Amino acid sequence: MPLFFTTKAEQYEEMILQDKPSLYFRFNDVEGTRIPSKVGNFFADIVGKVDLVSPGPLAKYYPYFNSDNKAIRLSGGQQYLRLKDPGSKSVLDFNNGDSITLEAWVNPTSVSTYSYIIGKGRTQNSGMPTNNQNYSLRLTSVKAGRVGISFLFRNKANKEDADWHRWTSSSGFTLGAWHHVAISYTYGDSKSIRGYIDGLPVKGVWDKGGETADEPWTGNDEVWIGSSMGGKQAVTLQGGIDEVAIYRHVVSASRMKMRYKFDAPRFIDNPSKAPAGYVKIDIHEGVSENWNLIASDPVESFREPAFAIPYLPNKYNSKGIIIDRPDVFLLRAQTRVVLPKGQIKLLLRSRTSSRLKINGEKIVSLKKASTSTSAHGKVSKNPKNLGPVTRLLRPGMQEVVVEYQSDGKEVHLLLEAFV
Template sequence: MKYSIVSIILLLALNTTATAAPTRVIRYSELILPDKPIAYWQMQANKQGQFHNHLAIAQPLTATTTGKTSTADGPTAPIHPGFGKENNPALGIPTSTGYLVVDDPGNNSPLDFTSGDDITIEAWISPTKLNGFQYIVGKGRTGRSGFPAENHNYALRLTASGNLTFLFRSRTKTGEEQYHRWTSTDSIIAGDGWHHVAVTYTFGKTKNIHGYIDGQRAYGKWDLGGDTGAPPVVDNDQLWIGSALSGNPNSTFEGAIDEVAIYRHRLTAVQIATRYSYQEQTPEFNVKQIPENEVLVQIFEGVNDKSFLSRSPQLTDQYTTSTFAFFQIPNKYNAQGIKIDRSSPFMIRAYGNAVIPTGTHRILVRARNGARLFIDGELKATVPFFNISSKASGAIFEVHHDLAPSIRGLQRGDSEVVLTIEGDGQQHLLRFEMIVGGGKRRPETGETAVCIATENGEFSLLSDHIDVTLTNEPWLEFKRKSHKEINAIDRKNRLAVTTTERDYWHRRHVVAHDIISNLPKLIPPKPVFHESIQNPIDQFINARLGSAKQTPQPLIDDYSFIRRLA
């Protein structure tokens, strides 16, 4: 029987479809092992707390635990598809008190690098706190007896600002030694999940270091000791993962470390890019959460400084307000009712509904820092990030009235953009986002607002139920009212988080009252300065003032009292 070419192709296609095997999930280790590292720790501890090198080489290079460590959750799908959904343990260092130790097998071991040697170090890291120079991996500088204090063969670290840094100590032919440190311009932030970092370098040569963060080239500079062709210091000191300097807390990584690999050759940018996988998880939001005629404001911490591409932002608070105007954000309190800082920066994301009248309209968006406005899920406006110099010699800008005859001047530090849209007289969902603080900036919102031009040419807040014109008098009055509303939210929140603390002090007051009630009763002195007596204690104070020929001072308000204390 003969078959046409088309028939044969169809039969083959049908047969392939019928017998095709399920797609096999590639394990992350299958990306690493073909590139032949000399050491690869997947951070899967055995019952003895040891972390084996997952390579069959003559020297086992087993890592042992020192101090307090834990098992953390490593990167997994769906956020990091390259790892699959199965459990992936990682090395957890929760309190900067633990690390791993790997003994150097001896002279000319796989862990020793000298002039002319290529090195690649890579790891997945999830820092929860940044302080000092936190070690990911380093050889030497352990502080052990019998070795020089400054003997770094190599080290990969993070700075307090989240920059990637590579460090080693050189030794010239005359015996002179010096540290050389390369630091990336790009950085990561603490608390936003897992990142892949890597560095490639050839010792003894200049202008060849390459750093990588999340699969992308991270440029930087030699900010200590300069670029050098001098050979590195080499000895048989240990390799540590997660710390150095005798376990100094300022040098110890805080967070989690996974998939540490070291190579005696340079990986290419393409190879390193294959390591990184990340799938942004779009936050779900139900519009029914928005109260009628109000704006729901969510506060996210753990965001990027100058980007809205946050890895794992944490929703830490939310509140409602009347419209899209932000002069002040509610405070954050601890269990004792003391105001504490949010992460710097943090992000506000506000949702609300508003009718956009029929016709062509101008929308004005003002913001203190980078901001975005979405209408029905579509990005409509972007305000640039804060870029004004902090120097006192900055220029003073004139107030312009090009947009509207009596518009309130743009406040120093704020930026504005104007867009033109076609309204249909229908209600639309607005989403406004702004990064607050970050870098050396104070966490302030300035006079952030979303406004729409009215028929008389002025701008007013984009709202269906509040009419506030963007001119000085009504705007300042609305600003004062908004401050009072936020202060009321602060009082409510402070009471809510201090229930345990208030119960504790109530019990103490009850005990104190019982003790005092059994003491002999004090008889207040003869009243003087009757107009200044608010309670029995004042009688004692006034009596002392009278004997000193002094008079009571008038009462002041709380804020004046606090200012005098300060």
């Protein structure tokens, strides 16, 4: 009797196949300028400079995957995958009474108003109606700087703005790691919508066009992964995409709960790696403004003679042109120093959320300063005079002074701040 052994690293693919998708892309195999689907006998044509060898969720932190799992990564406009619709009433077309489930793993570095994971129609292909969206799964910014999910389709009338129907989740995830996202919906039944982030259901609202029982727009336009609307950068997902699947049925909440397992890496305070005599500063991108930090490698490191950081180094693209950093990134500055023995005062100033640790213990922190531009706020108090060698607090900044009892021995100082 033959025996079959399955390693944990193979579990995710098996899990998906058990749920019988109509389309499933893993992105581990490339055939010339095309990527074959794992299920559905489809080929996705590669458009633009899509990174095809970027690591996806890996076994070290995501135990359902292999250690060499690959994903696609997008870093600008005109980068996406496209696959042709076989024709009318194909497995890629959905109408009233049809159920659809869309799912994927994503690791965005930033999120625009709406970033496409997968969608059918709205490609702006020649000969196709402009707003012919049969379905789409997108990422969007939600409250507290988190990343939510959005489901969008166009009804059959396809004449005015009210013919859009969009459902958006009320909550989301933080940047800095791979996340599983999914929606399920039965066309014609607005109450059937379900959204999932990292295996758990999320609430949401029909925030455009409202609920509807109208038929969706159907047609023979292409399915695109990673972008829409002609490949505009504004709607292209910046970051990684993996494990994209479409089902012609509702995948249950119990099955969705099984999808996500993450052994999150954390920053470890290591005084032995901190320098003495100068401050080493690391910049970490792909984060959200949340102290539940997921560790990542720095994208850039530099040094300063003291804990005063007036400027940050420019960021350049492959052509040597200065480009913007993400809206939020993390700065970690550390050193080893001998503080004078006795009671000393420590001053922390920052515009953003920040904290100072000594030997791994948080000594002082600041929340993000108000960025309101309203003319109805309170007038700021005059800054405190902290002595002749300390500059007065500037508008928009915040500060706090704490006392610390030093034993006169060397300590490890770590400043963390969101920028």
